[in-house]
């Protein structure tokens with residue numbers, strides 16, 4: 001996947017819902033999609049509904065299930081450029097900038113930033129933990 005270089009490119013890139021779903025799926029399940037409820041692997045993808053159906057528990061789930069995006073009416077088309085901004089702006093990004101650049105309210109932008117920061121911190125911790133584990137095993 002070619003990463004967008006500018007915010008404009010990021011917004012254009014993530015204007016396709018399927019691209020967003022694929023990008024989030026790669027982040028969430030780098031080894032392949034797993035059921036959001038029972039963690040079984042290789043669910044069926046229901047192309048028209050953009051949801052998966054689990055082979056094991058038979059439940060259907062979207063990319064948002066059990067994620068930081070759950071319970072949010074904000075579309076992934078806005079979440080992903082916000083994530084892009086957060087990761088790429090070395091001097092930090094404010095909720096005012098996100099609100100202005102992505103056309104969401106400042107309150108929504110603040111909420112998005114909170115969740116994205118938490119998720120990034122959790123990911124950092126997880127990778128540091130994995131690195132420490134690998135170190136111990138050596």
Ligand SMILES: [Zn+2]
Nearest residue numbers: 035038054057
């Ligand atoms: Zn399941």
